[in-house]
Amino acid sequence: MAFTTSNSYYWKGFRDGAPFVLVAIPFGTLFGVFATEAGLNIVQTMTFTATVFAGAAQFAALQLLQEETPTLIVLASALAVNLRVAMYSASLTPYLGAAPLWQRACAAYFVVDQSYACSIARFEKEPQMSIGQRMAYFFGSISPIAPLWYLCTFLGAVLGTQIPESWALDFALPITFLSMIGPMLRTLPHVVAALVAIVVSLLTVAVPFNLGLLIAGCAGMMAGAQAEVMLERRKVRA
Amino acid sequence: MSQIDPTTMWTIIVGLAAGSFALRFVFLGFVGDRPMPPWLLRHLRYTAVAILPALIAPLVVWPAATGGAPDAPRMSAAAVAIVVGLFTKNVLAAIFSGAVTLYSLLYLLG
Numbered sequence: 001m002a003f004t005t006s007n008s009y010y011w012k013g014f015r016d017g018a019p020f021v022l023v024a025i026p027f028g029t030l031f032g033v034f035a036t037e038a039g040l041n042i043v044q045t046m047t048f049t050a051t052v053f054a055g056a057a058q059f060a061a062l063q064l065l066q067e068e069t070p071t072l073i074v075l076a077s078a079l080a081v082n083l084r085v086a087m088y089s090a091s092l093t094p095y096l097g098a099a100p101l102w103q104r105a106c107a108a109y110f111v112v113d114q115s116y117a118c119s120i121a122r123f124e125k126e127p128q129m130s131i132g133q134r135m136a137y138f139f140g141s142i143s144p145i146a147p148l149w150y151l152c153t154f155l156g157a158v159l160g161t162q163i164p165e166s167w168a169l170d171f172a173l174p175i176t177f178l179s180m181i182g183p184m185l186r187t188l189p190h191v192v193a194a195l196v197a198i199v200v201s202l203l204t205v206a207v208p209f210n211l212g213l214l215i216a217g218c219a220g221m222m223a224g225a226q227a228e229v230m231l232e233r234r235k236v237r238a
Numbered sequence: 239m240s241q242i243d244p245t246t247m248w249t250i251i252v253g254l255a256a257g258s259f260a261l262r263f264v265f266l267g268f269v270g271d272r273p274m275p276p277w278l279l280r281h282l283r284y285t286a287v288a289i290l291p292a293l294i295a296p297l298v299v300w301p302a303a304t305g306g307a308p309d310a311p312r313m314s315a316a317a318v319a320i321v322v323g324l325f326t327k328n329v330l331a332a333i334f335s336g337a338v339t340l341y342s343l344l345y346l347l348g
Contacts, residue, residue, distance in 0.1 A: 019333050039242050044251065051255035061250055065242050071249055078250075079257045084289055090265040090278075091285035097271040104270065108262040113293065120286045170303040171312055171340055174294045175319045179332030181294075182323020184287050193284040194291045201292035202299060213292050220288025225280040 006136035009129070013118060013140025019179075020114040020145050022172040026163045027055050028149040032156020038062050042157055049153045053109065053146075056210070057082040080209040087217065088116040095123045096138065098131045107138055115142040117180045124184075188231065193224025311343035 028049075035045040040062075052058055061078035069077075088111050096107060118141035123134060156162070163169050185191050197220025204212030274282075298316040300306040319336030323329060 016329070019330065040247060044244075044247055048251045048254075051251065052258050054254075054258050057254065057258065061254060065246070065250065071246055071253075074250055075253045075257065078254055079261065082258050082261055084293070085258070086261040086264055087285050087289060089262050090269075091282045093265045093269050094274065094279060094282070096266060097269060101267065101270070104266045105263065108266045109259060111262040111266070113290070117286065117290055165303065168303065168340060168344060170301065171315060174297050174312070174316055175336040175340070176333055177290050177294050178298075178316055178319040179323045179329050179336060181287065181290055182320045182325075182332055183327040183329060185324060190284065190287045194287045197288040197292040198295045201295045205296045205300070213289070216292035217285070217289040220292060221281045221284045224284030224288060225277070228280060228283070 005130075006132045009133040010136040010140035010143075012122070013137035014143050015140075016118045016122065017114060017141035018144045019176050020118075021148050022169065023114070023176055024145045024149040025152050026169040026172065028152030029156035029161075029163055031055065031058055032153040032158070033160055033162055034059065034062060034156075035153075036157045036160060038066055040157075042154075045157045046150070046154060050150060053149075054082045054085065054112065055149075060210070077209045080211060083211075083214055084113075084217065085111050085116075087214075088113075091120060092116065092123075092138075095119075095134050096131070099135050103135055107135065110139070110142040110146065112142070112145075113177070114145055117177060121180060121184055124186075187228075189224045189227035192227040193220040196220045196223035311340050311347060314343055315340035 031049060032045060035048065035058075040048070048058060057078040060081045061074055064074045064077055089108060092107075092111065096104060099107070115138060119134070119138045122137055123129065129137070181194065185194060197216045200219040201212060201216035204215050206212070207215065294316075298313060299308060301309055301312050303309075304312075315336045318339040319332045322335040323332035326332065
């Protein structure tokens with residue numbers, strides 16, 4: 001019984017994660033090409049992509065390596081680019097924290113923008129989901145993406161051919177994420193959080209190492225939390 | 239472009255692999271089902287709607303494909319995707335409308 005329902009949540013997650021293959025295919029391919037051009041052999045490229053599993057941080061590290069940046073600076077900068085996954089991990093903890101440690105460790109490896117966006121949207125919409133169903137959904141959401149990301153990195157590295165620019169797949173990433181954000185804006189504090197984050201992200205775009213994103217994210221979260229408190233106070237008074 | 243030496247490359251790979259996993263594991267693994275303070279939970283409720291738009295906004299306003307020049311088809315596609323998502327609550331409908339907007343305008347204006 002529990003298995004059946006978890007199974008159906010796995011496939012729900014799979015379906016919700018599927019549109020992100022439009023992102024994984026061009027970016028995986030691009031990373032493969034970029035890594036090969038930077039002089040990495042196929043073993044290095046595939047180990048890199050399989051163990052780090054974080055597109056933006058991988059690109060950042062290779063870029064800096066080519067500029068002969070000291071190793072420690074490369075590591076610190078690429079991890080700074082990836083700091084947002086710690087916030088995703090924190091945000092998922094109230095929903096997945098009760099699962100066995102080995103499941104949480106496996107899930108941690110797969111925390112990326114896509115799996116996080118799908119899962120948090122579903123968990124908030126269906127608060128009655130069991131821990132097993134949530135884990136099944138989470139792994140379902142990453143299942144269409146991860147294998148294609150590895151495969152496309154490999155193909156990009158071996159064939160060196162990129163997806164033609166005229167296909168405009170660069171914009172698959174903004175469109176897929178924006179499409180997920182719309183349905184998440186359920187209350188006024190959610191809208192406030194998003195608007196503040198957008199404005200601050202545009203103002204801080206020149207901050208190095210992608211840290212503007214974290215500043216904008218924190219500003220948005222604080223604005224949302226503050227708006228929630230103010231609305232609650234007004235409700236109590238009324 | 240200089241060749242990256244293998245020792246440096248493997249140091250970076252191992253360091254980034256360990257560091258990235260640590261970032262992802264820190265809350266899920268170490269906090270687990272221990273209760274978190276209400277103020278923190280209140281902030282975490284807005285992580286998704288803050289970080290994801292902040293990640294996307296600069297890509298929409300200054301797209302890399304146009305060398306950073308603001309671009310009408312991409313801006314319109316972004317606006318359509320978010321508005322359709324907001325009103326239909328349907329992610330696939332939003333992606334489809336955004337993509338149709340992007341390709342029609344790229345074709346018409348291209």
